Amino acid sequence: MIEEPWLLLxxxxxxxxxxxxxxxxxxxxxxxxxxxxxxxxxxxxxxGLHAVGSIPAMLLLAPPVWLIGVLMAGxxxxxxxxxxxxxxxxxxxxxxxxxxxxxxxxxxxxxAHHLTYGAMLAALVIV
Numbered sequence: 001m002i003e004e005p006w007l008l009l010x011x012x013x014x015x016x017x018x019x020x021x022x023x024x025x026x027x028x029x030x031x032x033x034x035x036x037x038x039x040x041x042x043x044x045x046x047x048g049l050h051a052v053g054s055i056p057a058m059l060l061l062a063p064p065v066w067l068i069g070v071l072m073a074g075x076x077x078x079x080x081x082x083x084x085x086x087x088x089x090x091x092x093x094x095x096x097x098x099x100x101x102x103x104x105x106x107x108x109x110x111x112a113h114h115l116t117y118g119a120m121l122a123a124l125v126i127v
Contacts, residue, residue: 007060008121014057015117022049023113036087047080054120061124071120082112 027046034042051072058068086109089095095102 008125011057011060011124012117012121014060015054015120016114018050018053018057019113019117022046022053035083036091038084043080043084046083047076050079051076054117057117058120058124061121063124063127067123067127071123075116075120078116079113082109082116085109 026049031042031046034040035046037043054072054075055068058071063071086105089105090102093099093101095105097103
């Protein structure tokens with residue numbers, strides 16, 4: 001159990017910073033272009049950056065090393081599948097940034113990513 005609640009907020013802030021960096025600053029055109037092709041290296045790279053980028057947020061809470069590995073693997077899979085699903089939806093409905101449904105899909109995708117961080121924090125606190 002976390003003795004210092006402030007650490008939980010700091011960890012959450014690090015998850016958010018990581019998400020911004022990986023989704024907006026570090027996501028190259030190669031990654032964006034290929035997230036909708038199942039198992040393409042571009043999408044795998046993007047999900048991998050997210051998983052590795054979460055390490056500082058997890059280390060702050062000093063979990064067992066095995067838990068970091070499990071959560072990284074889980075985040076990698078969940079992040080990859082969320083992005084792939086969003087891309088499939090956008091493609092299936094031929095959505096563009098001009099379509100309201102595009103923003104709904106993007107919003108659901110982003111919300112799901114942030115809920116993933118909440119689940120990861122819960123696991124880090126419980127174990």
